Amino acid sequence: MQWLGTIRPAECIVSDLSMAIAKAAVAEKIHALRERNEWFSLLDALYANLRADGASMLTNVDDKVLERYIEWRSFAPLQSQGAGGAAPLAQDLRLLIATADLLKVCYTEPDNLYLKQVAARGVAVHAL
Secondary structure (H helix, E strand, C coil): CHHHHHCCHHHCEEEHHHHHHHHHHHHHHCCCHHHHHHHHHHHHHHHHHHHHCCCEEECCCCHHHHHHHHHHHCCCCCEEEECCEEEECCHHHHHHHHHHHHHCCCEEECCCHHHHHHHHCCCCEEEC
């Protein structure tokens, strides 16, 4: 989590979808209720701090985003690498990638196979 110290909120675009994805990942990996709730609280605080410190909010999925999403919806190969091997990337992540592509901002996620595939298509990415 050292990378958190390098974030400049005014350069971030955050969304309710990205927060929901992060919380789903925590819920999937952390089964102890207390620990899961601690992570949820940390994520909520991070989200609130980013917003308070000037991060832009992505609240609308407009026609331009939907048009770009249609391009990314079936783009292949776009695969997530997990313990069970490679699998097609989930549609919610494709929507976030389409948005980053449209807005010409850097898409940041934990390192995974699909980041290399996205970068090969010309989208700026940062692997954590």
